[in-house]
Amino acid sequence: MLSLESLEYCKWQIPDGFHIRLNLLQEEDLELLHYWKSQIDISYLTSKAIEYISLEEQQQQFRQKRPSIFAIRRITDEQLLGQIRIYNINPKNRAVGIGYFTGANYRQLGYTKEALCLLINYLFKVVGLNKVMADTGAFNQASIALLKSLGFKQDGCLRQHQLLDGILHDQLLFSLLALEWEEDCRLSETKM
Structure with missing residues (x-):
């Protein structure tokens, strides 16, 4: 079982990558994310129930409870x-789910892959998790390719x-185990 301290994501210090860094999402980030998501059909990105809420409602929810989102x-x-x-986050089974979103102008440039590499490495090597899970629509070939890479x-x-x-459409479920990551850590591939 993981220690409760290791699960306090607000205290995580994820090392920078070559081109990007991860830190907790800030309230001032919500406006740009809201804009990006308003420009697309968000149902393309998730099978979860979609709750369309205003920017003001998002900001209020953010102030009430800081979500576990990394910018x-x-x-x-x-x-x-x-x-x-x-x-x-499941401390007993040492597993976690992840979801990701990238602004349209920054897709397929390697940023999301580098960010996922940094987070996954931290989750396995520092937090001590055993499995990272993700899901995506069967039609989302870019996301499927990213996960497989x-x-x-x-x-x-x-x-x-x-x-x-x-x-x-079908929803595909993926996972990556710590043992697989140790055998094939891909941080070096993120150089652009």
Whole structure:
């Protein structure tokens, strides 16, 4: 079982990468994230129930409880590039779920992969977790490719689980074990 102290994500000091750093999302980041998400059909990104709330409601929720979301920032200018959310931390089974979102102008440039590498490495080597899980729609080829490039294996499929454009799509479940990461740590591949 993990120590409660190791799970206090507000105290995590994740080392910088080559191009990006991860730190806790700040309230001032919400406006840009809200703008980015308002420009796309967010149902493309998640199978979870979508609650459309205003920026003001998001800010109020943020003040009430700081969520476990890390901002992805470019080191050179501190530009917000996206976010990674951790959820369902299970200390008994040493597992966690992750979800990620990148602003449209910063996709497929290596930033999200580097951010995931940094977080996954920290989760395994410092926090002491054994498994990191993620899921994505079967239609989201970019996300599937990203997960596979990091060594994630497909564990399963929730059939007809995600509604998009009037069609129910499969939701693919992936995981990565600490042992697999130790065998094939990919931090060196993130250099652009």
